[in-house]
Amino acid sequence: MSSVGGKVSAASAGSHTRKSHKNSSSGMFKRVPLLLFLGVLSWAYQAIQIPPPKLCGSPEGPPVTAPRIELRDGRYLAYKEHGVLKNEAKYKIVFIHGFDSCRHDAFPMSKELAEDLGIYMVSFDRAGYGESDANYKRTLKSTALDIEELADNLGLGSKFFVLGYSMGGQVVWTCLKYIPHRLAGAALVAPVVNYWWPGFPANVSKDAYYDQLGPDQWALRVAHYAPWLTYWWNTQNLFPSSSVAAHDPRIFSPPDMSVAAKFEARPYADQITQQGKYGSHHLDMIIGFGSWEFDPMDLKNPFPNNEGSVHLWHGDEDLLVPVKLQRYIAQKLPWIHYHELTDAGHLFPLADGLSDRLIKSLLVGDK
Incomplete structure (x- = not known):
């Protein structure tokens, strides 16, 4: 047992x-x-953690070389002046730069035009670009208010003109919404369009959206539907990110290629995103292609008595912003003076003579 x-x-x-x-x-x-x-x-x-910006003037940040103003919230805004002396100017313009640009990319203006008409222009680094402090709380409205503060600090008077190119052109819509009482006139030059503005019929915005290169379609989907992934998407190496940020030559039409060398040869290019790309590039994408609290196509004429005017200029061979969207906006807002340029791409302001013609049209009409 x-x-x-x-x-x-x-x-x-x-x-x-x-x-x-x-x-x-x-x-x-x-x-x-x-x-x-x-x-x-x-x-x-x-x-997905967003790195803090390398603020200019901080111990580990780039140096401050530009004149700057201090805004109400403590941020600094860098600017650059052009044209005639401010105190001698008849017309005062605030220029708003586009994506991957800065204050040095002021709208081209000949010395002759500036002196003949008496034009003072100030360009500035939008928040996070160049030497302007990043604003991680940036909104549609905040840039318009930055412009108003800049104008007040520089003593531009009760009214001034705004002229915005590309992504800066999109910002002009926010000026028309939030500070119309401060505007003497406005020009949107090849303005970026948000494909999700509700005023667009689905077929119009969808067709235009799919005209983009594949990487840009995905980059904008992420910015719109998952903004918290935008930093990761544009810094990872698994999938192609924004071709616009990469300056992929496929984004340029034949007319653009004839002037692209001027854009690519900028000696200050490294300064544009020296404080980090989230506060500049990525927030541009998140805000520009996010869900807006207003639809530009619902805006009313800010100059009902013809005391000023709003102009929209666009090239018919623009591969970055489909012209069909601007045509639709112009139909919806008949008070906008719409100028469509034949055989012109997104970089048409760099073509000889065109920028002077545009500025003159904004200030004194087509005389």
Whole structure:
């Protein structure tokens, strides 16, 4: 009995040991997916964390070289003056630069035109660009208010003109919405369009959206539907990100290629995003293509008594912003003076003579 009992006990012990190993192995294999999941989750969390900006003038930031004003919220805005002296000017213009640009990319204006008409122009670094402090709380309205503060600090008077190019042209819509009482006139030059503005019929915006290169379609989807992923999407190497940010030559039409060298040869290009790309490029995408609290196509004429005018200029061979969208906006807002240029791309202001013609049209009409 004892030997049999001993055998039974040994078998039982062996069986118990095998079960223990089996349970231990099973538990281990169950933990592996959990550990992998936690590892991926940790990596994903780190990947989407937005780095702080390298503010100009801070111990680890770039130097301050431009004149700047201090805004009410403590941020600094850098600017650059052009044309005749401010105190001698008849016309005062605030120029708003586009994506991947800065105050040095002022709208081209000949010395002759500036002196003949008495034009003072100030360009400024939008928040996060160049030497202007980043504003991670930037909104549609905040840039319009930055412009108003800049004008007040520089003493431009109760009314001034705004002229915006590309993404800066899109900002002009916000000026027409939030500070129309401060405007003497406005020009939108090849303004970027948000494909999700509700005023567009679905077929119009959809057709235009799919005219873009594939990487830009995805970059804008992320910016619109998952803005919290925008930083990661535009810094990862798994999928192609914005071709506009990469200056992919496919975004330029033949007319653009004839002047693109002027755009690419900028000696200050490294200064444009020196404080980081989130506060400049990425917020431009998030705000420009996010869900707007107003539709530009619902705006009313800010100059009902013809005391000023609004102009929209666009090239019919613009590959970045489809002209069909501007045509629709012009139909919806008949008070806009719409100018469509034939054989012109997105970079048409760089073509000789065109910029002077545009500025003159804004200030004194087509005389």
